[in-house]
Amino acid sequence: MASAPTTARSRPSTYPVWFFLPAAIIYSALFLAPTFASLYFSLTRWTLFNSVFIGFENFAQFFREPFLIQGLMNTVMYAVVTSSLKVVLGMGLALLLTSNIIARGYLRSVVFFPVLVSTVGVGITFTVLMHPTQGMINQGLALIGIKGPGWLTDPRLALYSVALVDVWKGVGLATVIYIAGLVAIPRDYYEAARIDGATAWQNFWHVTLPLSRPATATVITLSFIGGLRTFDLIWAMTKGGPGFASDTVASVIYKQYQAGFYGLSTAGNVVLFVLIGIIVVPLTMFLNRKQGHE
Amino acid sequence: MTLNLKSMALAGVGALAVLLASGAAQAQSTTLTLLIDNGPQTVPVFEAYVAAFEAANPDINIEIETRPGGGEGDNIVKTRLATGAMADIFTYNSGSLFQAINPQQNLLPLTNEAWQANVQDSFKSVVTSAGDVYGAPYASAMGGGILYNIPLYKELGLTPPKTWDEFMANNEKIKAAGKVAVIQTYADTWTSQLFVLADFYNVMAAVPDFAEKYTAGEAKYASTPAALQGFERLQQVHDAGYLNEDFGAANYNDGIRMVATGEGAHYPMLTFAVGAIEEISPGNTANVGFFAQPGNSADANGLTTWMPDAVYIPKTVSNEEAAKKFVAFVASPEACEVRNATVNPTGPYLVKGCELPAEVPPAVSDMLPYFADGGNNGPALEFLSPIKGPALEQITVEVGSGIRSAADGAALYDEDVRKQAQQLGLAGW
């Protein structure tokens, strides 16, 4: 016990605050500073050389952008569709892959592998597969007598086709997270349920589902944020088209940047950041609160 | 790690440029970088230019770098100019896109170069900003209109139309014969703009001061019936069911293949596409003809013309003298001969002393009468006004796919134009 005061004294240097420094410098310089700068530049007309202060004109312009309201809706729809499909399919696949099924290793591998593959590569591949007349998907459907739709060329479908590819690529991660959650559920609960004479469905509804809530929270949060920010898959597959039909906030931001409207693009950034803030913060709080109740 | 050092060195290019430009250090052998777009017409031509130039100037070595075309390319050019990381020489559009890269701030004026005497004034005007000329043409002038399949026309007994009504009548016959009347290729969104842009000769025929008033913010597409007509025509061909089934997913190459092989009859396009036929559909160059986009009356039939891209030198050039030497070569009749030997010609040249070869593809010979005495031609809007809205290609995809009406599309484009004019800081917006 004699050493206790020593420990107390030297603890500050064992966990030195300067350990934060290198990370803090990089993070502040390349992330925080630009984020704060964006609040100013979003109020200017900006050419990188000089900026003219124009107040909220950019925001007004941004909301006059063709289909920006639809772009906002698209962004939210995309996030909702991808994250809910990932929850449902991820949970289903995880149940399947933790059950006593043959070829479990193979199945886990094929489901997970797309997570690791290049998004642009996946986008290009599926763009070819989804070609309305020559694509493999519609030719396959034609074999069984179905005339496939214009997956990426029908303005009503394009966004959802991209979302499906996003789910194809990302469901493996959700599955792995769920597998981890399911494996962590103590067997006792199932034992108790069995003794109570619970059916498989009751088992799922009253034991598996509530006890895998942390996994659900993780999957929803990760895929929702990812969905709201999504850019690369949309850009590789439709570039926001046809027309503006599959534009999301991120693709509108990129188009404004490409056109040299730097102030406007930055205003779009602020819009996206507010959008994420007002959706994700309450969502995470909700998910975590529920979690606390368990 | 050497790569890392190399890129650090690149960051210092600005400083280096100052040193070299001062003329203190003239190395024995100079290396220049040249940034070109990756178009199938551009790459082989510049490879041939560089080979010929290096043979004549053994002390200068030129390294070619390529970039994508279209909006992606605009972005790269703008960012590299803005960050001082531009190559020593680069190619870029003339006209309104040239105005948008801030020439006075970024580019070296070439007004007083000797070769300027040989360049046609019509070209000089589209690479001029505040009285200084900044670029040299490296290709020929082009027409924007409609490529058509000659065998199909013969088979159905059709003649190239002089009015829009004749054009639509031809389309009806082609459709009745079970063929695709009009090819559209919206996977490459830029190709969707042609019906609107190539209609501009007809706009000017009806409203001679449209370009001026448009630049001043007084004339709008939506409220000028002649200007609105381009959008309406785009909508008409869609609504009449003349398009290829996969118009939403087909790309530019598909379009050229279809018009060259007769899978489709008409493809609205710029004549630079003529040079690409041979590569995409070998042996079919002779099967593709061309006519200007027809207007309301046969008497006022004329061609909307496009000026070619130009080569420019940025202010950050590492060796001004060597770069100017190369640009002078590109603007010389020798370069035209190199070009003729490399790719099929796509239109008349803009440099005095440049001749087209005796044998030209039919699509090019169809175009020459518009340039000859008594022929009618006029530049596209982007060469008369610095403003071109960046979203036109998305809007024309919408109108051409039946997602949006022509009137709505034109109104939306007016809004897009306003945004661009404000960004350029033009008066009256």
Added chain:
Amino acid sequence: MKRRASIIGGVAAIAGSFVVFVIPFIFIILMAFKDKPQSALRDFSWPQGFHLWDNLVQVVTTRNWMMITAFINSALITVISVTLLVVLAAMVGFVLARRKTRMNGLIEFLILAGLMIPPAVVPTIWLMQGLKLFGTLHGMILIEVAYNLPFSIILYRAFVATIPRDLDEAAIIDGARPLDVFFRIILPMLWPVTVTNIVVQSVGIFNDFTNPLYYLPGNQNATVQLTLYNFQSQYNTSYNLLFTNILLITVPPLIVFLFFNRQIVAGMTAGAVKG
């Protein structure tokens, strides 16, 4: 009977997963084997003659061997930024989990903000220009570090919380300096979560498309994802080359997958449940 049901279910699952997940990859491979005219049909068919080698040579040698430059660039960016991420994030995660100060709340807020807020691209470019970092590999590396720090820190903080304090306290009594304690004792103990970090972040950074698109222009700076993008316009008549390119850049993730399959799943598990 249960056994039979599970076999039938298994066969159905194998067939379903084959159609959904495997056929797209087979399609990529078949396309990479075809010659140009056949690949232009874009159908699911057996290649007529094997042209993989020709296609590979052509893809690799295009544009002055741009593919090689791109692989070197991507490898440098990935290796260096992941190394920095592991060390810096472990340092922050370690101290954050151990030391309760008033700053913790602020730091955790900033970490969450980093996970959620999309980076402000143009201001970042403007700032990087000022710092002479724009369009450079080291600038790109620092960007990847900055953008991925929050996730790595969260993984580390959660893991450090599960390690008993006794271990580092024992080391202090021996009079070791903080850096020694960290590198000799703490970092090795964090190995399981470090593997997760390495795998997740290296795959993410190697496959990153958006950030190099914005911050790393120029051919000499191409990364493998951008080659695909740059070649897309050039290869739009040559689907065989486009798909050979896709195949080529899928090889590194495949290798990672084959070697780390178990660790990925185990690590994800640890990270996901605790994070």
